[in-house]
Amino acid sequence: MQVEGKHIPIRHLDKPFWPQLGLTKGNLVDYYIEMAPFVLPHLRGRPLIMKPYPEGAGGRSFYRWALPDWAPPWLHRWPYQASTEERTIEMLVVDGLPELVWAAGQGCIELHPWLSRTDDPAHPDLLLFDLDPGPGSDFAGCLAVANWLHQMLEPMGVRAYAKTSGRHGLHVLVPIARRYTFHQVRQWVRATARSLAASHPDRITLDKSLAARRGRVLIDYAQNGLGKSMVAPYSARATPQATVSAPLTWTEVAEARVRPEDFTLLTMPQRARAMGDLLAPLSEGQSLPEPVPGS
DNA sequence: GGGAAAG
DNA sequence: CTTTCCCAACGCTCG
DNA sequence: CGAGCG
Ligand SMILES: [Mn+2]
Ligand SMILES: [Mn+2]
Numbered sequence: 001m002q003v004e005g006k007h008i009p010i011r012h013l014d015k016p017f018w019p020q021l022g023l024t025k026g027n028l029v030d031y032y033i034e035m036a037p038f039v040l041p042h043l044r045g046r047p048l049i050m051k052p053y054p055e056g057a058g059g060r061s062f063y064r065w066a067l068p069d070w071a072p073p074w075l076h077r078w079p080y081q082a083s084t085e086e087r088t089i090e091m092l093v094v095d096g097l098p099e100l101v102w103a104a105g106q107g108c109i110e111l112h113p114w115l116s117r118t119d120d121p122a123h124p125d126l127l128l129f130d131l132d133p134g135p136g137s138d139f140a141g142c143l144a145v146a147n148w149l150h151q152m153l154e155p156m157g158v159r160a161y162a163k164t165s166g167r168h169g170l171h172v173l174v175p176i177a178r179r180y181t182f183h184q185v186r187q188w189v190r191a192t193a194r195s196l197a198a199s200h201p202d203r204i205t206l207d208k209s210l211a212a213r214r215g216r217v218l219i220d221y222a223q224n225g226l227g228k229s230m231v232a233p234y235s236a237r238a239t240p241q242a243t244v245s246a247p248l249t250w251t252e253v254a255e256a257r258v259r260p261e262d263f264t265l266l267t268m269p270q271r272a273r274a275m276g277d278l279l280a281p282l283s284e285g286q287s288l289p290e291p292v293p294g295s
Numbered sequence: 296g297g298g299a300a301a302g
Numbered sequence: 303c304t305t306t307c308c309c310a311a312c313g314c315t316c317g
Numbered sequence: 318c319g320a321g322c323g
Binding site for chain 1: 312
């Protein structure tokens with residue numbers, strides 16, 4: 001395959017990746033090419049953690065931080081030395097269509113970019129409220145929590161945006177000025193989440209233990225960390241229904257009639273063309289107010 | 296998916 | 303020659 | 318302190 005002058009060999013385009021839906025590896029590559037105008041703005045300049053599924057959505061998978069030695073030399077990359085490792089690795093940075101197509105060709109169904117960018121990795125430009133439903137809770141519970149969260153943030157003057165994770169949870173994103181460390185962001189999210197949980201103790205927890213999560217939504221503030229990632233907006237997920245991470249309007253969140261399965265490899269391109277990128281304003285960072293006092 | 300190590 | 307293995311990592315809370 | 322968790 002030829003992409004912007006780069007030769008990208010991709011084998012087994014007919015391999016079934018979602019057998020129940022008749023979708024192939026070729027369909028995955030086509031999806032990312034078609035969605036590139038929407039996906040790329042959310043990947044540019046960010047270290048990417050790849051998650052290949054070489055045998056398709058039902059098969060084995062693994063996280064890949066380091067570009068392998070045999071990766072094409074023209075791929076944009078960024079050197080990183082993890083705090084626990086002695087060796088420096090090179091991480092993929094999807095700055096253009098060729099990188100995106102190469103990753104898809106590697107069987108990368110899921111794209112997991114960092115919340116910070118290579119030119120200032122310690123200072124994220126995205127703040128994440130990661131809403132994970134515990135056992136006995138579900139996506140509807142996440143929608144309710146997201147709505148309460150929105151109602152809390154709006155009067156504070158904090159612009160926030162929502163998207164499905166594509167699995168069972170929801171992501172509420174706040175674009176921020178790159179002035180805060182991950183630690184500071186984590187503290188702010190924890191304080192805000194704590195205050196919200198105090199109002200809905202039976203619906204929200206900040207405690208990752210299984211017992212505390214039963215019937216509640218976990219606000220996983222710890223996801224705001226160096227080296228932590230978030231499934232990219234419009235990224236496909238390795239689910240049987242070929243769901244994707246779909247941006248939502250706050251009206252959709254409030255009405256609570258959407259389900260993760262409504263947004264798939266098949267339906268997302270149409271929706272994106274019709275609605276545009278609901279997350280385009282993520283590029284405009286904002287300062288954070290003092291966290292609401294309390295607990 | 297692709298290369299290296301193990302059998 | 304064929305099969306198996308390897309591909310990650312951060313930081314909090316609990317026990 | 319290590320184990321478990323996302
Ligand atoms: Mn999540
Ligand atoms: Mn999580």
